Amino acid sequence: MLKSNISLKPYNTFGLEANAKELFSFSTVTELDDFMTSYYGSLDNIFILGGGSNVLFSKNYDGIIIHSKIKYIKTVKETATEIFLEAGSGLNWDEFVRFCVKNKYYGAENMSLIPGNIGATAVQNAGAYGTEAKDLIVTVKVYDLIEKKEIELTNSECNFEYRNSIFKSADFKDRILITSIVYRLSKISKFQVKMSTYEGNFIKRQFHFWNDFLGHLFSSIILKRKGGKKAFFDYRFLKNLLEDSGLLPLALKRRIVIKTRTSKLPDINKLGNVGSFFKNPIISLEKANSLKKEYPDVILFPYLDDKMKVSAAWLIDGCGWSGKTHGAAGSLKHLPLTIVNYGSATSNDILTLAKNIEEAVFLKYDVVLEKEVVII
Ligand SMILES: Cc1cc2nc3c(=O)[nH]c(=O)nc-3n(C[C@H](O)[C@H](O)[C@H](O)COP(=O)(O)OP(=O)(O)OC[C@H]3O[C@@H](n4cnc5c(N)ncnc54)[C@H](O)[C@@H]3O)c2cc1C
Known part of the structure; x- marks a missing residue:
């Protein structure tokens, strides 16, 4: 659907006032393809927008904003221990995490409550508490706005780095639109995966596990004390506890991440922001x-x-x-x-x-x- 002279205020979490000359939103790749095959303008006048949680509109946009509303989750492959889920680029990321946690699929829970949509998780290589999108992404389906066709990239073709990927390169930016992503999730917990790596009988494996786990736990506490900060529950501690312990149900892990985030980060509905404004150099x-x-x-x-x-x-x-x-x-x-x-x-x-x-x-x-x- 193409709309003209649109306010972008509801489309950016900074809550900044800016208008776009046109906004095209679509729910299927066919709709996007139909639109692009009848578009003869320059790509310089196109900006691809997701949930707007990492953009700053510095002025009115004198072109077309293209906004994916492709929303679905489907299973593309399943084994005894893994599941491969494909999600549409317009789906809210946290809805995807909620779906995974509800179905006991492990891997995405540390990234609970990151605002924005599926598409940008690959662009930004979004991440939190030790998990990055690159750890979960298997393939990314994209639509080339010049060639007007869909292609698929593997994880290694995406050149993921800290908050960076091929999608931010000059050749890809605002030319390559992500339509869907396949993520690999585990059907067994890290605890079960880790236990299976130890040798020996049940008692011996338990001993190795708790030995490693307590080592992690103490080093987190010592590191925190050395840092001289008041908060006991630091990110390393959270990560080790969440990743290594089999004691915490997945839903509780998600609740802890959400509680930790909401206790620190301002609510975007009250104080507009984009999370971290700068990268760690x-x-x-x-x-x-x-x-x-x-x-x-x-x-x-x-x-x-x-x-x-x-x-x-x-x-x-x-x-x-x-x-x-x-x-x-x-x-x-x-x-x-x-x-x-x-x-x-x-x-x-x-x-x-x-x-x-x-x-x-x-x-x-x-x-x-x-x-x-x-x-x-
Ligand atoms: C309160 C708060 C907390 C946050 N915490 C975190 C955090 O813990 N970790 C983290 O990594 N980030 C965090 N962020 C930043 C942001 O949520 C992420 O970067 C998120 O992945 C951006 O998603 P989006 O859909 O809003 O992208 P947008 O802001 O809409 O777009 C970001 C970039 O991706 C491009 N893009 C978007 N969709 C597509 C697509 N389908 N195809 C091609 N290009 C596309 C855009 O052109 C733009 O360049 C936080 C933001 C807020 C407001």
């Missing part, structure tokens, strides 16, 4: 070492053999920019990576605040902050 080992030497409390995460990720929240906080505002836009005091719209923020308020933060981080730490949000 990827830096060389040398740079990580020099930061560590100068700032022993720097928060670093391992990333590939010769690189590290540095916590963007730590960098922003270290520059004194947490909790700062510009107009009606502000970075949160307890979550400086999240920039919120206090009600009447303009895109200019948000982008100016972001620019000030980027400059402060660069000046103090010589590290470039890259935006996670997509600016239109």
Whole structure:
């Protein structure tokens, strides 16, 4: 369905006012194909929009927004231990997670409540609490808006990286529209998978499991104490507990993730935001070492053999920019990576605040902050 002069406010979680010249939404690939075969305009005038939870409309959009409403979940393959589910790109991601948890399919639960739709999970390689979309994706079906045909990419063809994929490359962006994704879920828990890797009789396997599990648990607590923070329930602890313990039913794991997220992240219906505005910068080992030497409390995460990720929240906080505002836009005091719209923020308020933060981080730490949000 093609609509003209549409307000994009309901289509972006920042809640910014902007209009699109046209918005085309479709529920089947055939509808998309019919539309594209009669479209003779330039692809420069097309933007593909999902749930709008990672975009910032900086001005009115003088072109066509293409919005998938393909919503379905179907089983494409099943074995004794695995199930392969195909989901339409317009389906809400958390609806998919809820479906998996309800049916006791393991794998997606750590990513509960990430806003947005199925399609963008591959674009962004969305992730939370140690699970990324790339860990679950088997194949991605896409529609090429130039060639006007559907093709399928395998996981390795998607070039997944931290919050990145081939879909963000210049050749793919706004040309390749994801129509559906096949995810692989496990029908048995990580606990059962892990137990099957130990040798020996039942008692021996139990001993190995609990030995490993308690090791993880204690190292999480020790790491947390070293970090000197108040919260006991840190992300490593949550991950280890959720992934390794067979004691927690899947539905309870999901509830814990949801509770943890809602206790930290602002409700998009009350305070517009896109989650993390910036990515954690990827830096060389040398740079990580020099930061560590100068700032022993720097928060670093391992990333590939010769690189590290540095916590963007730590960098922003270290520059004194947490909790700062510009107009009606502000970075949160307890979550400086999240920039919120206090009600009447303009895109200019948000982008100016972001620019000030980027400059402060660069000046103090010589590290470039890259935006996670997509600016239109
Ligand atoms: C409160 C909050 C918490 C968040 N927490 C997390 C988190 O824990 N982890 C995380 O990774 N992200 C998080 N995010 C960011 C966001 O939810 C994810 O990046 C999500 O995957 C974006 O989905 P979307 O459908 O809203 O994409 P959109 O914002 O609509 O689009 C994002 C990009 O994907 C492209 N795109 C969208 N759909 C398609 C398609 N079908 N085909 C081709 N390209 C497409 C768009 O062109 C755009 O470039 C959070 C956001 C909010 C508001």
